Structure formats: C-alpha cells, structure tokens
Amino acid sequence: MPETIDVKQRILAANEAAAKLLRGRAEANGTLVTNLISSPGSGKTTLLEATVRTLASRLRVAVIEGDIATERDAERLRALGVPAHQILTGGACHLDARQVDAALQLAAFPLVDLLFIENVGNLICPTSYDLGEDFKVVLLSVTEGEDKPFKYPAIFAKAAVTVITKSDLLPHVTFDLDAVRRQVASLNPDGRLLVTSARSGDGIGDWCGLLEERLAAKRSART
Amino acid sequence: MPETIDVKQRILAANEAAAKLLRGRAEANGTLVTNLISSPGSGKTTLLEATVRTLASRLRVAVIEGDIATERDAERLRALGVPAHQILTGGACHLDARQVDAALQLAAFPLVDLLFIENVGNLICPTSYDLGEDFKVVLLSVTEGEDKPFKYPAIFAKAAVTVITKSDLLPHVTFDLDAVRRQVASLNPDGRLLVTSARSGDGIGDWCGLLEERLAAKRSART
Numbered sequence: 001m002p003e004t005i006d007v008k009q010r011i012l013a014a015n016e017a018a019a020k021l022l023r024g025r026a027e028a029n030g031t032l033v034t035n036l037i038s039s040p041g042s043g044k045t046t047l048l049e050a051t052v053r054t055l056a057s058r059l060r061v062a063v064i065e066g067d068i069a070t071e072r073d074a075e076r077l078r079a080l081g082v083p084a085h086q087i088l089t090g091g092a093c094h095l096d097a098r099q100v101d102a103a104l105q106l107a108a109f110p111l112v113d114l115l116f117i118e119n120v121g122n123l124i125c126p127t128s129y130d131l132g133e134d135f136k137v138v139l140l141s142v143t144e145g146e147d148k149p150f151k152y153p154a155i156f157a158k159a160a161v162t163v164i165t166k167s168d169l170l171p172h173v174t175f176d177l178d179a180v181r182r183q184v185a186s187l188n189p190d191g192r193l194l195v196t197s198a199r200s201g202d203g204i205g206d207w208c209g210l211l212e213e214r215l216a217a218k219r220s221a222r223t
Numbered sequence: 224m225p226e227t228i229d230v231k232q233r234i235l236a237a238n239e240a241a242a243k244l245l246r247g248r249a250e251a252n253g254t255l256v257t258n259l260i261s262s263p264g265s266g267k268t269t270l271l272e273a274t275v276r277t278l279a280s281r282l283r284v285a286v287i288e289g290d291i292a293t294e295r296d297a298e299r300l301r302a303l304g305v306p307a308h309q310i311l312t313g314g315a316c317h318l319d320a321r322q323v324d325a326a327l328q329l330a331a332f333p334l335v336d337l338l339f340i341e342n343v344g345n346l347i348c349p350t351s352y353d354l355g356e357d358f359k360v361v362l363l364s365v366t367e368g369e370d371k372p373f374k375y376p377a378i379f380a381k382a383a384v385t386v387i388t389k390s391d392l393l394p395h396v397t398f399d400l401d402a403v404r405r406q407v408a409s410l411n412p413d414g415r416l417l418v419t420s421a422r423s424g425d426g427i428g429d430w431c432g433l434l435e436e437r438l439a440a441k442r443s444a445r446t
Contacts, residue, residue, distance in 0.1 A: 007230055039262040040346050040375060041367025068347065070374050091377065093316060093347040121374070122347055123263050124291065124316040143366035143389065144264025151293050151344070152263060154314065166366065172395050 011096075015129055018097035022104075022132025026115070030222060032215040033115045035131050037155055038139035040121030043165040043198060045073045047139065047207070048116055050198040052080045054208045059113040059215070064103050066095040066120045073118060083109050093125035100131050113215060123152040134218065135160035142166050146176040149183035157187040161194065163207060168197040234319075238352055241320035245327075245355025249338070253445060255438040256338045258354050260378055261362035263344030266388040266421060268296045270362065270430070271339055273421040275303045277431045282336040282438070287326050289318040289343045296341060306332050316348035323354050336438060346375040357441065358383035365389050369399040372406035380410040384417065386430065391420040 026033045036044045045065075052061055063084040065073040074086035085107035087099050100117060109115075117133060119126040138159035140148055143166060149156040156162060162184050164177070177195065184193050192210065196203030249256045259267045268288075275284055286307040288296040297309035308330035310322050323340060332338075340356060342349040361382035363371055366389060372379040379385060385407050387400070400418065407416050415433065419426030 039264060039344070039367075040371055041262060041364070067374055069376055070370070072370055072374065091347070091351075093345070120347070121262070122316070122345060124314070124343070124345055125348065128314075141264070141366065143364065143392070144262075147293070147295055148263055151290055151295065153292055169366070169392070169395055172392055 012128065015097045018101050019130040019132040022097055022101055026132060026134070027218075027222070029111050030219050031112055031115050032211065032218055033117065033131075033133045034211070035117045035119060035126075035133035035136045036139065037119045037123070037126045037136055037159065038121065038141075039123050039144060042121075042139040042141045042144065044118045044121070044139055045076055046198045047163065047165060047196065048077060048118060049080060050201070050204045051116075051208060051211070052077065052082050054204060055114070055211070056080070056082065059212075060110070061114045061116070062107070062109040062112040064095075064100060064107070064115070064117045066099075066118060068092075068120060083107065083112075085109075089120055093120055093122050094129050095119050095126065095131060096129050097131050114211060123148070123155055127155045127158060134214065137161045137163055139163045139165050140180070142170050142175040142177075143173050145174075146179045146183075149180060149187055153187055156184055156191075159188070159191065161192045161210065162188075164193065164195045166197060166199070167195050167202055168200045235351065238320045241324050242353040242355040245320055245324055249355060249357070250441075250445070252334050253442050254335055254338050255434065255441055256340065256354075256356045257434070258340045258342060258349075258356035258359045259362065260342045260346070260349045260359055260382065261344065261364075262346050262367060265344075265362040265364045265367065267341045267344070267362055268299055269421045270386065270388060270419065271300060271341060272303060273424070273427045274339075274431060274434070275300065275305050277427060278337070278434070279303070279305065282435075283333070284337045284339070285330070285332040285335040287318075287323060287330070287338070287340045289322075289341060291315075291343060306330065306335075308332075312343055316343055316345050317352050318342050318349065318354060319352050320354050337434060346371070346378055350378045350381060357437065360384045360386055362386045362388050363403070365393050365398040365400075366396050368397075369402045369406075372403060372410055376410050379407055379414075382411070382414065384415045384433065385411075387416065387418045389420060389422075390418050390425055391423045
C-alpha cells in the first residue's frame with residue numbers, strides 16, 4: 001500500500017518542519033526542552049513532581065502533558081504551582097511538534113528555564129516524532145522486567161538518558177539491573193543511565209544535577 | 224489531511240475482512256481465541272505461563288506472540304512445551320489480523336482448545352484492530368497506578384475482561400483497587416474484573432475457570 005508510506009513521509013516531514021521552529025525558539029530563549037517517554041505507569045508524572053520539588057525554587061519550570069484523555073497529569077503539576085498545559089490527543093498514541101507549538105501559543109508560559117514535555121504513555125509511537133527537544137528521556141520502572149530495552153530497542157537507542165524508576169521496589173521484584181545496563185550500553189553507547197526512586201528520593205539529585213548541567217551547557221554554548 | 228483518513232479506513236477494512244475469516248475458522252475448530260493487551264511489562268507473558276501450568280494437562284494451548292523485536296516471549300512459552308509462534312512487527316505498535324493469519328499458516332499448530340494472541344506491549348494502538356478473537360483482555364499491574372482506565376478509556380471499554388496483575392505487590396505500592404473497579408464498571412458495565420498474582424497464584428484459578436467456562440459456552444452454542 002504505497003499511499004500509506006507517502007502519507008507517513010508527509011506527516012513526518014511536516015513534523016520535522018514544526019520541530020525545527022520549536023528548537024530555534026527554545027535556543028533563542030535559552031530554554032532546555034526535555035521529551036519524557038515511557039510506558040503508561042512508569043512514573044513520568046511522579047518524576048516531574050520530584051523534579052519540581054527539587055528545582056522550582058531556583059529554576060523556572062513549565063510542563064506540557066500529552067494524554068489520550070483526562071487533565072489529571074496537568075492538575076498534579078499545577079498543584080505544585082507549576083504552569084502545566086494538557087494536550088488531549090483523542091486516540092493518538094504520541095504527541096507531534098505541531099500540537100506542542102499550538103500548546104505553547106495557548107499556554108502563554110513566561111520564558112522558562114526548563115520545559116518538560118511528558119509524552120503519551122507508549123514506548124513505541126513517540127519514538128519517531130521530534131518535538132524540538134534538546135534530548136529524549138526514556139523511563140523504565142523496575143516492575144516492568146529487564147527485557148524491555150531489547151524488546152523496544154528504538155527508544156532506548158535514541159534517548160540520551162534512561163531513567164530507571166521505582167528502585168524502592170527492587171527488593172520485591174525480579175529485575176536484573178546489570179542486564180538492563182548492558183542492553184542500554186549496547187544500544188546506546190553514549191547514553192546516560194540513572195537509577196531513581198521518587199518515593200525514597202534515591203537518584204533524584206543526580207537527575208536534577210544532569211538537568212542543571214545540560215541547561216548550563218546549552219546557555220554557555222550560545223554566548 | 225484527508226488522504227490519511229482514507230488510508231486508515233482502507234487498512235481497517237482489510238483488517239476486518241481478515242478478522243472475519245479468522246473468526247470463522249476458530250468457530251469451525253471450536254477454538255477459543257483471546258487477545259491479550261497491556262502496557263509493556265504488565266505481565267502478559269507471565270500470566271500465560273501461569274495459565275499454561277494450570278491448564279495444559281487438560282486443554283491444548285497455543286500462543287502467538289507479537290513484539291517489535293526478539294523471540295524472548297515465544298521462547299518462554301516453548302520452554303513450557305507450548306507451541307508458540309513469534310510475530311516480529313519491526314516498528315509497528317500492534318498486530319493486525321493478516322499477520323495473525325500468516326502466522327497461523329506458518330505455525331501449523333494442530334487444532335487447539337485455547338489460542339492466546341499476546342499483542343505488542345501498548346495500551347493504545349492494539350485497541351482498534353480486531354484479530355478474530357472471541358474477546359479482548361486488558362491487563363493492568365498494580366504498579367502502574369489507579370488512574371489508567373480513565374486515561375486509556377478505549378481499551379478498558381472494549382475488553383471483556385480486565386485482569387489486575389502483580390497483586391502480591393499491593394502492600395508496597397499506592398494503588399486504589401476500588402477506584403479501578405469503579406472506573407472499569409463505568410466504562411464497561413458488562414466487563415469482568417479479576418485480581419491476580421502469577422507469583423502467589425492468587426486469582427489464577429478464577430482466570431483459568433473463566434477461560435474454561437467461555438470455551439464450554441462457545442462449544443455448546445455450536446451444537
């Protein structure tokens with residue numbers, strides 16, 4: 001069915017054009033943009049809550065949330081005083097750059113230091129769509145099993161950072177952290193891997209430190 | 224982009240035609256076909272392993288596995304002596320009926336009582352594709368959070384059975400089971416909900432009993 005391929009290529013080309021504009025604007029503003037991707041329930045919103053609690057006193061943070069339905073995730077971030085805009089995709093399994101552009105125009109965020117885009121819960125579809133981010137982050141919770149990087153290789157190869165979440169549950173599950181490290185290293189030799197628990201606080205400081213380093217590096221590269 | 228919609232409608236129409244053929248063949252064979260759908264890591268393969276251990280002595284079971292990459296899930300089932308065929312979708316986020324038809328021709332399974340199709344790990348894309356199954360089952364692990372039915376309503380509305388998995392982890396996580404029951408009941412008043420743990424065995428008997436009842440009902444409706 002060659003029309004399918006043509007349509008997909010046209011959609012991706014339109015997305016690339018929108019992503020380029022978004023990236024240029026973030027560069028001009030000195031904003032670090034992070035695209036968070038994972039299965040449903042891996043803890044993206046919970047990681048953002050912990051990030052906001054740690055960094056909001058010294059950095060301006062805003063969030064764009066992508067979901068099939070409900071404003072729940074945006075409400076959780078707003079409850080912490082963070083401007084958050086919810087994109088509802090209807091049935092679509094990922095965000096695209098034009099939705100992010102439209103959301104940024106509606107949200108009228110002031111210039112922020114860190115803009116997080118929490119993608120729709122899905123390890124597959126969001127992989128192909130550039131949202132103008134500085135880097136992608138993939139989350140994997142320790143309850144999901146250690147076979148996931150090789151089973152969903154594209155996102156683990158593309159994400160600059162892999163965040164293992166819910167490490168407080170390690171005593172209660174079978175999860176071979178070394179096997180995950182080896183898979184991620186083989187798919188993505190330059191990637192970083194962090195082990196975190198939003199509940200215990202483990203690794204949250206490293207994650208926030210990484211964000212601050214990348215923000216500083218982006219700004220120093222501009223000057 | 225109206226071409227996108229036309230192409231999608233053509234794809235779904237072709238899928239429906241293939242699903243109808245599959246359903247007719249399963250009916251003629253007296254095989255109960257179950258389409259298992261969940262996020263990555265919710266425990267589909269682990270539930271199938273527990274099912275096989277319980278039922279394989281009295282029923283003939285076969286499995287079709289769908290994944291982006293790797294034969295791991297099929298190998299886990301084969302290790303239990305069950306014929307299992309792995310479909311590798313490349314990048315695609317769901318199985319379609321034509322892939323299942325091709326797999327059944329390649330797999331050359333003998334006539335079986337229970338055919339399980341384990342879909343690609345994804346709560347969204349598999350929802351729209353009929354695979355000729357008797358019913359869809361959605362799995363939700365207690366580590367994924369109790370907000371998922373309303374956030375991913377289509378699959379919870381369509382699945383005849385919701386299987387809550389990993390109930391042995393309930394003491395270690397925040398998960399409001401009653402809230403999940405209410406959401407599922409509101410989306411799907413006729414649906415069944417089972418609470419299971421493959422590790423402790425809780426609820427596995429109920430799940431296997433449900434499969435045996437549905438198989439018996441299907442066969443008695445034919446005669």
